[in-house]
Structure formats: structure tokens, C-alpha cells
Amino acid sequence: MAEEGSCNVGPVKDKFLASLLSFGLTLWITVGVSEGRLVKVPQGPLFRVEGTSISIPCNVSEYEGPSLQHFEWFIYHPDKPDIPIGIISSKDPSFPYAIYFPRVKSNEVQLKRVQDNIIELQIKALKPEDAGEYECHTPSTDKRYFGSYSDKVHVKVLPDELRVGAEPAHPAPSLARQAPRSRSLMEGEELELTCTALTKSQEHTHLSVTFGVTNSSSSSGQEIISIRRDFSIEAGTEGSYAARYQNREILVGKAQRETYVLVISRVRPEDKGLYYCTAAEWIRDPEGNWQQIVERTAELAQISVQPLSNILQVSAHPAETRLTVRDTLELFCEVKGVSNASHTIMALKWTATPMKGSPQEQLVAVLGPDGIVTLGQHYSNADGTRDISLERTGIEQYRLRIHSTQPGDLGTYYCSAIISVQYPNGSLYEVAHQKSKGLKVVLKSEEVTVDAIAWSGTFPYYRLDTLELFCNVSVGTSQPVSLEISWLVQSLKDKEMQLEHKVASIDRDGVTQISKLGPEVSMSKVGPQSYRLRIYSAQHEDEGDYVCNATAWVRYPDQSWYRAASVRSTPVTVYMYARVWDTLMIPFTVGVVSALFVGITIISTVTCCYLRKLAKR
Numbered sequence: 001m002a003e004e005g006s007c008n009v010g011p012v013k014d015k016f017l018a019s020l021l022s023f024g025l026t027l028w029i030t031v032g033v034s035e036g037r038l039v040k041v042p043q044g045p046l047f048r049v050e051g052t053s054i055s056i057p058c059n060v061s062e063y064e065g066p067s068l069q070h071f072e073w074f075i076y077h078p079d080k081p082d083i084p085i086g087i088i089s090s091k092d093p094s095f096p097y098a099i100y101f102p103r104v105k106s107n108e109v110q111l112k113r114v115q116d117n118i119i120e121l122q123i124k125a126l127k128p129e130d131a132g133e134y135e136c137h138t139p140s141t142d143k144r145y146f147g148s149y150s151d152k153v154h155v156k157v158l159p160d161e162l163r164v165g166a167e168p169a170h171p172a173p174s175l176a177r178q179a180p181r182s183r184s185l186m187e188g189e190e191l192e193l194t195c196t197a198l199t200k201s202q203e204h205t206h207l208s209v210t211f212g213v214t215n216s217s218s219s220s221g222q223e224i225i226s227i228r229r230d231f232s233i234e235a236g237t238e239g240s241y242a243a244r245y246q247n248r249e250i251l252v253g254k255a256q257r258e259t260y261v262l263v264i265s266r267v268r269p270e271d272k273g274l275y276y277c278t279a280a281e282w283i284r285d286p287e288g289n290w291q292q293i294v295e296r297t298a299e300l301a302q303i304s305v306q307p308l309s310n311i312l313q314v315s316a317h318p319a320e321t322r323l324t325v326r327d328t329l330e331l332f333c334e335v336k337g338v339s340n341a342s343h344t345i346m347a348l349k350w351t352a353t354p355m356k357g358s359p360q361e362q363l364v365a366v367l368g369p370d371g372i373v374t375l376g377q378h379y380s381n382a383d384g385t386r387d388i389s390l391e392r393t394g395i396e397q398y399r400l401r402i403h404s405t406q407p408g409d410l411g412t413y414y415c416s417a418i419i420s421v422q423y424p425n426g427s428l429y430e431v432a433h434q435k436s437k438g439l440k441v442v443l444k445s446e447e448v449t450v451d452a453i454a455w456s457g458t459f460p461y462y463r464l465d466t467l468e469l470f471c472n473v474s475v476g477t478s479q480p481v482s483l484e485i486s487w488l489v490q491s492l493k494d495k496e497m498q499l500e501h502k503v504a505s506i507d508r509d510g511v512t513q514i515s516k517l518g519p520e521v522s523m524s525k526v527g528p529q530s531y532r533l534r535i536y537s538a539q540h541e542d543e544g545d546y547v548c549n550a551t552a553w554v555r556y557p558d559q560s561w562y563r564a565a566s567v568r569s570t571p572v573t574v575y576m577y578a579r580v581w582d583t584l585m586i587p588f589t590v591g592v593v594s595a596l597f598v599g600i601t602i603i604s605t606v607t608c609c610y611l612r613k614l615a616k617r
Contacts, residue, residue: 036147037063041136043286044153047203048126049160049294056153058136059118065141067116076133076152084135090119091139131157161200162207164279164296166193180274180299187308187431188421189342191264193300195277198258205293206230206282211252211262213303215273225252227260229282229290239270248424266343266421269307275300308344308419309432311337316415316436322444325556329402331439333415336396338432345369345428347418350390350400351376353438355410364413365390365400369420378408405443407560412438448564449476450483452550454572457532462577467535469572471548474529481564482508484551487523487533490571491544500547504533508553508561538576545571 039060048054060069070091074084088104089095090111096104103109112120123130137150166180185191197209206229214221223236225245233252235245244250244264251263264271280295313336323329331350338344349366353359363376365388373390379402380386387403402409419432450473457468475481486505490498502515504523514521522534535542548569554562 037061037138037140037142037149039136039138039148039151041134041151041153044155046153046155046285047158047283047291047293048155049158049162049281050128051125051160052294053122053124054126054130054155055112056121056134056136056155057114057118058121058151059115060138061117062147063117063138063141064143069117069138069141071111071119072137072139073111073121074135074137075130076135077129078132081133087134088121126157128157128159131155158201158203158293160294162279162281162294162296163196163198164277164298165196166277166298166300180302182302182304184304184306185267186306186311186341187269188266188344191262191267191271191303193262193275193277194255195260195262195279195298195300196258197260197277197279197296199281201281203283206290208280208282209260210278210280211260211275211300212236212278213271213273213275215270221276225250225262227252227254229280247427265424267303267305269305272303272305274302307431308338308341309434312417312419312432312434313337314415314417314434314436316413316439318439319437320440320442322442323405324444324446325406326404329400329405329409329441331400331413331415331441332393333398333400333417333436334396335398335417338417338419339395341419343422344431345420345422347420348390348398349416349418351414351416352409352441353412353414354408355412361414364388364402367392367398405441407443407556407562410441410443412440414438443562446477446479446554448479448481448552448554450474450550450552450565450567451476452548452567452569454546454548454569456572456574460577461538461574463539464537465576467533467538467542467574469533469546469548469574470526471531471533471550471569472527472529473531473548473550475552477552477564479554481552481554483529484508484553485523485531486549486551488547488549489542489544490547491541494544503535503546506531508551538574540576543574543576545573547571 037060039058041056041058046054046056058071058073060071063069070089072089072091072095073087075087076082076084085099086095086097087100088109088111090113096109100109108124110122112122114120121134121136133152133154135150135152140149183191193211195209195211197207199205199207208227208229210226211224212221213224222238222241224241225233225235227233233245235242235250241250249265251265253261255261260277262275276297276299278295278297280292282290283293285291314333315336316331316333318331321329321331333348333350335346335348338346347366347368350364351361352364353361362378364379365373365375367373367390375386375388379388389399389401391399391401393399398415400413400415415436417432417434418430420428420430422428453472455470455472457470458465461467469487471485471487473483473485475483484505484507487503488500489503490500494500504512504514504521506512506523506525510525512523514523520536522536524532524534526532531548533546549566550569551566552564554564556562
């Protein structure tokens with residue numbers, strides 16, 4: 001029986017052990033899967049500076065009950081680490097202890113709900129007594145007390161040891177606001193500003209330094225360039241600062257242990273404004289993130305930039321020049337205001353608007369920044385025919401000289417100055433351009449006088465006669481001239497209309513031009529200064545007032561012609577008389593016609609009577 005009993009107990013025991021194992025496994029899985037309520041705050045310690053603000057987030061998860069959870073904050077001071085002091089509660093307004101109640105009431109200490117299960121404790125203007133261990137506690141809404149209901153983080157309040165200023169830090173610059181220095185620069189000059197930033201914090205911190213400017217285009221300030229906490233350099237994204245940094249126009253560096261220097265090698269008008277320096281102190285939290293703990297700003301200088309275009313002055317003289325051919329033309333240009341400008345170069349050019357031809361300005365000569373003179377296309381002396389120079393005669397004086405002037409040199413001349421700033425990379429940027437008032441250049445030719453006398457060879461003229469008219473010309477000058485002689489006529493029928501017609505002419509090259517077709521007209525030179533006009537078989541339509549027009553032309557070395565003088569003779573009136581035959585022609589014609597009429601009438605009458613008699617027979 002003993003054996004039988006033992007056999008019956010064995011299976012029951014196995015089932016009991018299996019059930020026990022199953023229960024334990026289920027309990028282990030349940031505990032392992034859900035640890036209950038979990039409250040978390042950032043990993044500490046958190047470092048902040050006295051006078052700054054702090055925001056500590058706290059979140060709760062794996063809880064039961066309503067989604068909206070409440071939070072309570074406590075602090076444990078280092079001198080009493082076991083005594084909690086109530087700071088603030090999201091549910092109970094009377095929760096704060098007396099030391100914190102005024103700060104909570106004034107919102108210096110407050111809670112900001114981020115989500116139903118997340119809240120932030122915000123403290124403005126930290127005080128030394130705010131240092132300690134902060135505890136975030138969540139009242140239970142669970143069916144059973146299970147999990148963690150609070151979490152703690154240590155906060156250290158560091159003294160404000162950051163000093164920032166425009167002066168050296170020894171002695172440390174005062175924190176009191178001082179009026180910034182005022183400086184006036186000329187466009188293109190170099191601006192160098194110094195900022196001192198120093199901290200005596202006992203913790204391992206890094207500094208970042210930012211230079212900025214506040215002007216009319218950006219009242220809130222523009223970041224120019226920064227030295228980051230990792231010592232990298234970053235240019236501001238606004239304006240053209242990034243491009244200017246790439247061109248090495250803007251530089252920043254650390255000169256000494258606490259001295260930072262900003263250099264703008266070529267200031268521009270838009271660089272004016274109030275310059276400031278902002279230093280920030282950074283510390284790395286236990287989670288590896290960098291946190292800014294304090295920031296200070298110091299005004300460095302009030303900078304004004306005078307544009308070169310406002311001070312550039314260009315003038316030229318003399319206002320008018322009268323020259324005779326082959327004289328030397330001298331024009332002077334004065335450039336003021338930019339002789340002391342830094343990092344600038346100037347090009348000076350002369351242009352001219354010709355008195356004749358194209359109304360557009362033509363380049364005469366340009367003096368480049370390298371001192372090389374380049375002549376314009378119309379003034380080029382590559383073939384050696386022109387002698388033109390442009391040179392600097394003084395600090396601000398320049399002279400244009402054109403030797404052996406020609407009629408094509410007449411016109412209005414202008415002097416222009418082009419000012420450019422040269423940047424460190426060698427590039428040029430034009431900043432000012434000004435042109436002087438026009439200078440008139442008038443050619444004063446030698447006086448030439450011309451006189452013309454017209455007369456008729458024979459008188460009176462009858463129809464079909466050859467009409468001869470003569471023009472004697474006298475010229476008063478010592479230079480060689482060429483004459484152009486023209487005969488003009490105003491017929492009797494055109495007198496009311498005041499119309500004239502050219503009959504014939506001899507141009508300055510001696511070429512004869514006949515306006516009337518056919519061999520009826522000829523014009524020739526019959527003496528040194530005597531010209532003859534012939535009209536063969538003259539008719540009544542050739543009657544009228546004939547005028548001789550004489551023009552004197554002077555040829556210059558450039559082979560151009562200049563009309564020196566012109567004169568008209570007194571008119572010669574030509575009237576055509578009728579010949580004797582012309583006077584008898586009319587009665588003769590009348591007689592012949594009358595005789596023919598009478599004869600025809602008689603013959604007709606006789607013939608008619610004779611035919612009638614024949615008919616009666």
C-alpha cells in the first residue's frame with residue numbers, strides 16, 4: 001500500500017509545481033513589461049548663471065487615470081538636504097512655501113504646461129539661493145501605488161563672471177552703460193574694432209563672440225561675423241557679409257587671451273551704424289548638449305561712413321578756347337576730395353562731343369590707374385599723324401594737350417573721374433563717377449573776304465542771241481583758298497514766289513555742273529578771277545534776274561574743307577527784245593490768212609453760179 005500511495009502522490013505534486021511555475025512566469029512577464037508610473041527630469045547637474053532664467057521639463061508616463069496629470073515641485077537646499085521646500089503646484093495655488101509665494105504670485109516662478117503629461121518649471125532671474133536639488137512629484141491617479149512618482153535633478157547657480165567691453169579687461173570693464181565712441185571714416189578705409197570677453201568661472205565653459213551692427217536698415221541689429229564656441233567662424237546671413245568674408249574683406253580673430261578683433265578692410269556707406277559685441281558663455285550638460293548659460297553685449301563704436309561720391313569734385317578749365325588751325329589745345333582738369341582716400345584708385349578720361357557729325361560723346365584719352373594713356377578711336381595716333389598727351393601735373397591737376405588742332409577737334413570737352421576701391425583679392429568696385437561741365441573749343445580761322453561783281457557782256461539782247469554774263473571775284477586772304485561759283489536766276493514768273501534756280505556752277509575742284517540739259521548753256525573760267533556764263537539761242541523764258549554767288553573754301557591738314565566766306569553779287573536783269581522779222585511776222589500772217597479767205601470765197605461764188613447755169617440748160 002505504501003508503494004501504491006506513493007504512486008498516487010507523484011502526479012499531483014507535478015501538477016502543483018507546473019501551476020506554480022506558470023504563475024511565477026506570468027508575474028515576471030507582467031512586472032517586466034510594465035514598471036508602473038515613471039517620472040523623468042533632465043539628467044543633472046544643470047548649470048546656470050545668476051540673473052538668468054532656467055526651464056526644467058518634467059514628464060510622466062505609464063500612468064493610469066485621466067490623461068491630464070498634475071505636478072508638484074520641491075527644492076532641497078545644500079545646507080538642508082533632507083528638508084523639502086514646496087515651490088509650486090499645478091493643482092493647489094496655496095502649495096508654495098512662504099519663501100516662494102511672492103515669486104509665484106509675480107510669475108517670476110511659474111509652470112508652463114507643454115502637454116497633458118509634460119510640464120516645465122520656469123524660474124526667471126535665478127538667485128544664489130535657487131541652487132539645490134529639484135524634485136518633480138506627481139500625485140497618484142493609479143488604482144494601486146506602483147512605479148516611480150518623482151524624479152530629481154541638481155541645479156548649480158554660478159556667479160556671473162562674464163565681462164564684455166570695448167576696452168581691455170584689466171581692470172575689468174564696468175557693467176554700467178557707457179556712450180560708444182564715434183568715428184567717421186571715408187569710404188574704402190579700414191575699420192578695426194576690438195572686443196574684450198573674459199570669464200572667471202570655475203567650471204569648464206566656452207565662449208562665443210559675435211560682432212554686429214545696428215543701423216537704419218536693421219533696427220534690431222545684423223550679425224556680421226562670429227567666433228563660435230568650437231572656435232569656428234561663421235559670417236552673418238543677412239546682407240552681403242558672407243560674400244565679403246569669402247573675399248577676405250571682413251576678418252575676425254582672437255588677438256590675445258580675452259581680446260577679439262573685427263576688421264572690415266574696405267568700409268562701405270551701408271556699413272554705418274552702432275557696432276556691438278555679444279559674448280555668450282556655454283557649458284556642456286551631462287547629456288552632451290551645449291547650453292548657453294549667460295550672454296552679455298557691449299557697444300563698441302558709432303561709425304559713420306562718408307561716401308566718396310559725396311566728396312568727389314571734378315572741375316575743368318578754361319570754359320572756352322578759340323584756336324587757329326595747327327595751334328596746340330590745352331585743357332586742364334582738377335580732381336578734389338579723394339586724394340587722401342585709402343585703398344582707392346582713379347581713372348581720368350576726356351571725352352568730346354564734336355561740333356559736326358555724331359552727337360554722341362567720343363573718347364579722346366583716358367589715363368588708367370596704372371598710368372598708361374589710351375587714346376580714343378577718333379584720336380588714335382597709331383599712324384603718327386596726331387600728337388595727343390594726357391598727364392598729371394600736380395597732386396590734383398591733370399592736363400590734356402592736343403598738338404596741331406584740326407577742324408574735327410571742335411566741340412565740347414568733358415573731364416570725368418572714376419574712383420574705384422581695390423579689395424584684398426585684387427578686384428575693383430566703382431564707387432564714384434563725376435563729370436565736369438563742358439568746355440567749348442572753337443576754331444578761330446584766319447579772316448577771308450570775298451567780293452563778286454556781275455555784269456552783262458552786250459546789251460540789248462534779242463531773241464535767239466547768245467546771252468553772256470560775267471562774274472569778277474576778288475578774295476582777300478593770305479592763305480590758299482578754292483572758289484565755288486554759281487549762277488542763279490529768278491525768272492519773271494517766279495518773282496512773286498521768290499524762287500531761284502541754279503543755271504550752272506563751277507565747284508571748288510573746278511568741275512563744271514550745268515543744271516539746264518543740252519548744249520544751250522556753258523560756263524567757263526576766262527580769267528584768274530573771272531567767270532563767264534553763256535546761254536545760246538536765248539528765248540523769252542530765259543528772262544529774269546541773274547545773280548553770281550561766290551564761296552571761298554579753305555582746306556586744312558586733315559583734308560577737310562572749311563567754308564570761310566560767301567557773297568552774292570547784285571542781280572543783272574536780262575530782257576529779250578524782239579527782232580524786225582518778229583514785228584513783221586504778225587501782219588504778214590494776217591494778210592496771208594485774209595487773202596486766202598477772200599480767194600476761197602470768190603472761187604466758191606463763181607463755181608456755184610456756173611453750176612447753176614449748167615443746171616438750167
